[in-house]
Amino acid sequence: MARIGVFICHCGENISATVDCAKVAETIGKLRHVVLSTEYKYMCSDPGQTLIKDAIKEYNLTGVVVSACSPRMHEPTFRRACAEAGLNPYMCEMANLREHCSWVHEKNDITTEKAIDIVRTQVEKVKLNYALQPIKVPVTRRALVIGGGIAGIQAALDIANTGHRVVMVERSPSIGGHMSQLSETFPTLDCSQCILTPRMVEVAQHPNITLYTYAEVESVEGFIGNFKVKIRKKAKSLDEKICTGCGLCTTKCPQKKIPNEFEQGMGNRPAIYIPFPQAVPNKPVIDRENCTYYIKGKCKVCEIVCPTKAIRFDQPDEILDLDIGAIVIATGFDVKHADFFPEYGYGKYKDVIDGLQFERLASASGPTSGAILRPSDGQVPKNIVFVACAGSRDPAKGIEYCSKICCMYTAKHAMLYKHKVHEGKAYIFYMDIRAAGKNYEEFVRRAIEEDHVEYVRGRISTIYEKNGKLIVKGADTLLGGQPVEVEADMVVLATAGVANSGAEELAQKLHVSYDSHKFFAEAHPKLKPVETNTAGIFLAGACQNPKDIPDSVSQASGAAVKVAGLFSQDELTREPLVAQVNRMAPPLYSTCVGCFLCQPVCPYQAIEREEFKARDGKLIKAVAKINEGLCQGCGTCVALCRSKSIDLHGYSNQQVYAEVMALLNEY
Amino acid sequence: MKTGIYPGCSLNGSARDYNESVFALAEAFGLELEQVSDWNCCGATAAHNLNKDLSLALPARILALAEKNGMDEIIVPCAACYNRLTLTQTELRKDPELRNHVSGIIEMDYKGTSGIINVIEWIDKYITPNLEGRIVIPYAHKVACYYGCLLVRPHKVLNYDRPEDPQSMDLVMSKIGAEPIYYPFKTECCGAGLSISRTDIVSKLSGKIIEDAESRGAEAIIVACPMCHSNLDMRRNDINKYWGKEFKIPVIFITQAIGHAIGLTDKKIGLKRHFVDVKIS
Structure with a gap:
């Protein structure tokens, strides 16, 4: 006979502000097999857990329902508490009254009714729970x-x-x-x-x-x-073991006009290239998309000049x-580029660049060897405007978040410019200066006070070219929103930091959320x-x-x-909430008929074949078997199985059915 | 499909040329345009500065009348009216309680079944598909299409074209042979309603648009808003005085440009009504 204890958590006010917890406890307490139904302000706290542990012993509970937050949050906590009181941890279930109820509804009777329903399903479910033992798996180090x-x-x-x-x-x-x-x-x-x-x-x-x-x-x-x-x-198209990294091939490659990714497109590179002088490993690769040999079928200059004969065009x-x-x-991550901004000319103006491009301009190893020269004509810009929050914190651009690094690197950019072009004028248009970090605020103050960078609080509405100058229009919101216009020689956009290309694809490969x-x-x-x-x-x-x-x-x-x-x-210890194909005595062995339709649908390749053989080695029956190490408990095979031979521990057909019936039946 | 038209105050007054050219196009392409009967003011800039109920009730009454007239959609040539009507439709669509409240004020049932289209959408829908073979005098000029503020903003409400760099008028103009230029003042402010109270500000702002368009080689500014038109055209004398220059670039409604291209007479499309002379070769 089941003896169920139900523990209703207020979660501070997260639940109790919306759900009438006392009423839930009272109603649930009247259900069959519920021997205890109680409430507490913080069930996850030490006294809360002690409450559960003591009740398990006092009432000799066979099952526990904790009605609190999402199981993602505290299921391990409560299962541990149950285990400490001597109850098998898988005899504990959680009813999610927070994410599924109080956080998404208003305070009223219907919300409390829903909370009662949620708890009832778990009470019915936990009656059918059975003890499970964790699975042990080895670790590859x-x-x-x-x-x-x-x-x-x-x-x-x-x-x-x-x-x-x-x-x-x-x-x-x-x-x-x-x-x-x-x-x-x-x-x-x-x-x-x-x-x-x-x-x-x-x-x-x-x-x-x-x-x-x-x-x-x-x-x-x-x-x-x-x-x-x-x-x-x-394929790098060369034998790395033989290649000495001398770089002769990169100087002789006739294809020299490929935009250099490392220089953010501000320089060119050949088709066989080492990205930058300090690269690790310091050996070239052939960019097959742009290599003349792969496009036209002839060239092979690199192969001819290579002193160690390391080039391998047919390398797979x-x-x-x-x-x-x-x-x-x-x-x-990556940054948005200037072509993201119609109001700043869609990247049409050569002298409107992004922050990463400015880094290359200011770098001693960059295309200008560290001289700040504008890309269009190689002149030193006398007026330079830095635009912070280009895209960031702008819901209209679809990027609501703060990119965090821009305030600091923009201050740094303006400083680097002033250190190199003493007579130049640097403006920074900003929304707020977010310099939270060790020595960060001091750094920004230095830019303002020692390097005389002009900070203007306001956003830039538009940038356009007129008579060879970039007209930067904005507002000074500290001067009551007065329009400001700067005739700039160069503009640097602190464009929003965004997810790297291919991030979504990788997340899906790894089954991690994004x-x-x-x-x-x-x-x-x-x-x-x-x-x-x-x-x-x-x-x-x-x-x-x-x-x-x-x-x-x-x-x-x-x-x-x-x-x-x-x-x-x-x-490692794994949760035993995995699928299982039933087994029974010979001559049936299992209700599984060995159709193996479950094999192709399993996303984790967890279904194996088990064969039962007679003493003479003759095959009697082949049935499906779940690899407990691989199974993630998704239940796809359960839904598909034609003979209902597979069930999922912790979410058996019976348990789910009991939950549904609890919702359908009056209580 | 029954298409109605809501002219608003401008098209019966300062923008009669706009009105004439819209109807001239409708006639030329055999399109029925029935005026919303017993229409009223859209509330313009004034109503939503004074009273929210009023600013919703005025356009709601127009929309309710259009429904009553059995119109599936109404064309609203004035950008300001278009903006007010669409904003009202959006607000009332997302808030049924507010809709009931406003229905009570106007003493009419408002369901929100009539669509609202601006003049460029109307052109795109009914005229450009039938342009083939109709162009008599290709509009072979460099033009600066000026959108102003109300045609494309706020984007969340209007959901029309790109708010920073709109293209719809440019596309229409290129279809009748024009060469739209890229210039940065497409959506800059013309001075709008300050036309009456602060003519000097209009002279400054509108002057900037004109100066830039002219300096980039545009031979005409193309508009789809009576307010933009009056500021750029009617206020030209003030603008010239303010800037100390003689800007001569004409300001033409997009409907007039199309009308001219398909061979309608200047009188028919209201080209004679402009303050700045229009001579299209």
Whole structure:
């Protein structure tokens, strides 16, 4: 005979402000088999949990329903509490009164009625719960880091330094990411490459790190501790073992007019190229889309000049199969380019550039060797306007969020300009100056007070060209919205930071969630900022939201600790909420008829074939069997099974049916 | 499909040339245009500055009358009227309680079944598809299409064209042989209602638009708004005085430009009514 205890949480006022908790408790208390129905302000707190534990012992409960928040939030908490009181943790169910009821409805009787209904379904369900034991799985102690920017580099080094193996995959020919493009970094103005390139080299030389550049993740299967990852190593069209990286091929390549990605299109590169002088690895790749040989079938100049005969035109892409225990996503971000802004000329004006382009202009290794020259005619701009929040914080542009890094890098840009063009005039149009960070505010003050950068609070409505000047029109909102017009020689837009190209596709491959802006989503905005909702997959850097270097590095180290923690265990415990094909005594063995229609529909390849054989080896029957390690408990096979031979632990057909009937029946 | 027309005050007054050219086009292409009977003021700039109920009730009455007249859609050539009517339709559509309240004020049932289209949408729908073979005098001139504020903004409500760099008029003009220029003043303010109270501001703002269009080689400014037209055309003397220049660029309604291209007489399309002389070769 079931003895059910129901615990209704107020969640502070989150639930009780909308739902009449006392009435819910009273009504539920009258249901059959409910021996205790009580309420409390914070069920997840220590006294709340003690309440549950004591009640389990006192009332000899066989099942518990905690009516509180989403099970995503606190199901593990309450299951643990039940286990501590000696009840099998899977005899505890949660009724979601917060996300499914109080947060989405107004306070009235119907809302309370709905809350009662939600609790009733779980009471009916928990009566049919049965004890389950966690599944133990082994751990592969090798991490995959996707992305070789500063976040990926930091995560890889930190994991590798704990003694575990790391595979780093970077889709471009070199690691380094956006940080390698930057000129100097705020708030110290130290040279970006000088602090980054030693770390890039460390990655390449670390005995625990295997680096695959010009490679992408093809597919990911499996689960925490046991991922099966396929990596596509794109053909670099040369034998890396023979190539010495002398670079002769890159100087002789006749195709020289390809926009250079590293220079943000402000310079050209050949078809066989090393992205930048400090690239790691420092060996070229052939860009097959632009190579004359691949387009026209002849050329092969690089092959002729190569002193070590390393060029391999017929090299195929290579697919690597790797066993991986944990994954760190560090795929970074991108910026909107000037062509995103109709009001600023759709990128039509050569001297309206984005922040990343300005970084290249200001960089000693850039197209102008660090001289600030305007792209149109190579002249030094005498008046320069920086536009902060170009796209960011602008719902009309579809980007409501703050890109976070722009206030600081814009101050830095204006400073760098003033340091190089002393007589020049630098304006920054801004909405607010967000300089929250160690030494950040001081840095902005320096730009204003020492470098005399003119900050104007207001937005730019339009930019257009007239008589060779860029007319920048805006308003000074500190002077009562007075119109301001600046005749500029050059304009730098601090364009919004957005998700990197391919982020959505990668998220779908990894089965991790992402937000409406295609940034990867963390498991909890405050308490699990490094985890994703998929166990064993972690986040580092700007793939989650725009971040500066210190934040990216901190998060990467956080992710590395999570990975190291995972790898410190001998085996992992998995939730036993998986599917099962029934078994019975011979000669039936199972009601499964062996049609195996369940096999192709399983998204996780978790369905195997089990054969029963006679002593002479003759096959008696073949039936489906679930691999508990791979099954994610989605239930697709249950729905499909024609003979109703598969059921899902924790969500059995009987349990779901009981929930539905509870809703249909009067009480 | 029954198409009605709501002229508003301008088309019976300062923008009679606009009215004439709309009807001339309708006649030339065999399109029925029935006026909304017993129509009233749309509320213009004044009503929504004074009283929200009034600013909704006035356009709602027009829309309710259009429904009563059995009109599936109404063309609203004046950009300001178009804006007020569409805004009212949107507000009442999303708030049934407000709709009932306003229905009570106008003592008429308002369901929101009549569509609202501006003059360019009307042209796109009924005229450009039938232009083939009709063009007698291709409009072979550089033109600056001026959209002003009310035709494309607020984008959330009107959901018409691109608010920062609209193209619809440019496309229509290129179909009759014109060469629309790229210029940055497409949606800059002409001074609007300050036409009467602060002519100096209109002279300054409208002058900027004219100066830029002329300096980029435009031979005419094409408009679809009576207010823009009166500021750029009727106030030309003030503008010239303010700027100390002799701007000569004519300001033409898009309907007049099409009318001229299909061979309608200047009188028929109201070209003689302009303050700045229009001579189209």
